[in-house]
Amino acid sequence: MSLNINRANKDPFYRYKMPAITAKTEGKGNGIKTNITNLLDVSRAINRPNEHVLKFFGFELGAQTKLDYKTDKYLINGVHDPNKLQNCLDIYIKKYVLCGSCMNPETTFKFEGNGASSKKVGEILKDCKACGKLTPVLMGDKLSAYIWKNQDEYLNLMANNGNGDDDDKGGKKHRRAAATASENIQGGGKTISDLANQHGENGEGEDNSEEEEEGLTIDDEQLEKDLQNLKTTELEDVDNWALDMSKEAILQRQLQANSQPLSDSLTQLHEFGQWIETEDPSDIDIYKKVLSLDLLSDAKIMSVIVQALVEAEEIESMNELISSFFTEHKAILIKLINGRENFEEQLLGGLERIVSNKYYEEKALLPKVVILLYNEDIISEEVILSFYKKCSSRFVDKKRCKELRRLVKPVLTWLEEADEESDEE
Ligand SMILES: [Zn+2]
Numbered sequence: 001m002s003l004n005i006n007r008a009n010k011d012p013f014y015r016y017k018m019p020a021i022t023a024k025t026e027g028k029g030n031g032i033k034t035n036i037t038n039l040l041d042v043s044r045a046i047n048r049p050n051e052h053v054l055k056f057f058g059f060e061l062g063a064q065t066k067l068d069y070k071t072d073k074y075l076i077n078g079v080h081d082p083n084k085l086q087n088c089l090d091i092y093i094k095k096y097v098l099c100g101s102c103m104n105p106e107t108t109f110k111f112e113g114n115g116a117s118s119k120k121v122g123e124i125l126k127d128c129k130a131c132g133k134l135t136p137v138l139m140g141d142k143l144s145a146y147i148w149k150n151q152d153e154y155l156n157l158m159a160n161n162g163n164g165d166d167d168d169k170g171g172k173k174h175r176r177a178a179a180t181a182s183e184n185i186q187g188g189g190k191t192i193s194d195l196a197n198q199h200g201e202n203g204e205g206e207d208n209s210e211e212e213e214e215g216l217t218i219d220d221e222q223l224e225k226d227l228q229n230l231k232t233t234e235l236e237d238v239d240n241w242a243l244d245m246s247k248e249a250i251l252q253r254q255l256q257a258n259s260q261p262l263s264d265s266l267t268q269l270h271e272f273g274q275w276i277e278t279e280d281p282s283d284i285d286i287y288k289k290v291l292s293l294d295l296l297s298d299a300k301i302m303s304v305i306v307q308a309l310v311e312a313e314e315i316e317s318m319n320e321l322i323s324s325f326f327t328e329h330k331a332i333l334i335k336l337i338n339g340r341e342n343f344e345e346q347l348l349g350g351l352e353r354i355v356s357n358k359y360y361e362e363k364a365l366l367p368k369v370v371i372l373l374y375n376e377d378i379i380s381e382e383v384i385l386s387f388y389k390k391c392s393s394r395f396v397d398k399k400r401c402k403e404l405r406r407l408v409k410p411v412l413t414w415l416e417e418a419d420e421e422s423d424e425e
Contacts, residue, residue: 005046005105006098007090016105018045021089023082032079033066039074042089046097046105049157050074052147056092057085059142096143099128100135100267108158110134111151121148136266138298268293269304276308283332290336299342302333303350303395310354318355318365322372333378344383347373349395352404356396366404367411374415381415388412 005016022037036042036054043050051067054074058065061084064077097105106129113122124137124147137144147154272293276286286305295301315325326333337343351373355363370388373379388408391401 033075034080036074101133102131104130273304273308280312302346306350318362352395
């Protein structure tokens with residue numbers, strides 16, 4: 001059976017196809033493994049090294065993987081249902097294959113930065129053959145770090161593939177990313193009439209309930225965990241925050257999520273921000289939206305949320321930020337940050353952008369905002385100290401960044417002195 005590479009695209013005439021994952025288990029007891037029998041074909045169809053795909057499965061499922069070139073086996077420890085693997089592959093494709101601008105899968109990686117050996121990790125970009133845009137892969141997970149580190153190997157591999165498609169020239173290793181997505185169309189792909197015929201058998205009826213049940217795996221475990229945490233917080237309105245956790249309701253949400261087009265994380269964040277700006281939703285609705293978009297582990301939501309909320313609520317001045325804005329949204333901010341320093345940094349980054357873009361004349365009030373965030377336990381002392389000590393152009397240009405840090409400096413001194421005093425006690 002062949003599937004659309006972008007499975008959110010239900011068009012039977014969609015040009016980009018890949019085979020459905022096939023897998024079987026091998027071994028027994030503790031040594032039981034899942035062998036993805038067609039990993040090579042799947043990787044080839046999406047034009048990615050099969051190592052990347054296999055490693056992604058391993059990272060995502062928290063299981064060891066093994067690639068055996070001799071026997072052509074692609075193994076994951078434990079038992080993993082093909083439907084689950086297929087859902088997992090969707091995540092990979094969305095993140096690492098589809099163009100963030102036009103959603104076309106004909107992309108290759110480009111690396112920006114000083115190469116794999118430099119200490120500083122740069123950026124991985126998806127270079128789209130269809131629209132020509134470069135869109136960044138969101139860094140920060142294990143696979144992006146792996147791809148970054150092995151960029152030379154990837155580039156060699158791609159260069160070799162360009163010189164004809166000779167499978168055995170460099171041994172089996174070179175078969176890993178054999179064809180581009182367009183070669184897949186011309187070679188292994190189907191003609192339009194093939195697809196039209198297939199529509200009858202694999203069309204509407206394909207989404208049978210069995211498959212949907214199988215889909216209730218990875219994400220929902222996380223969802224349930226998150227909701228468990230949510231219930232233990234001191235939010236005033238806990239009942240309203242709880243989602244319907246019946247199996248039907250979960251399934252319904254899953255289906256809704258699946259019918260939305262897959263988009264690059266950055267596009268998703270952008271749309272999320274626009275949704276806040278136009279809808280001016282309640283904090284509860286924002287939290288639910290974050291859950292449904294599966295953005296709970298994306299630190300960038302913090303800078304998006306503060307900036308979008310300031311727009312949505314038409315906050316007029318820094319004084320308004322201090323007098324009401326942050327105290328009103330305290331609960332959701334703390335909930336989303338959940339003790340994670342990079343989330344706190346993103347919040348401070350969003351604040352920096354707000355000050356720079358909207359209230360630069362009132363910038364002298366920034367220290368007051370920082371003290372408020374500290375007093376309200378939204379941002380920790382450690383993050384305030386580290387964030388305002390270094391200067392970068394991450395959120396605003398360097399000149400403004402410097403100026404804002406100069407203004408916040410007395411706060412840092414105050415925090416450090418308070419520390420020393422308490423040490424003396
Ligand atoms: Zn594109």
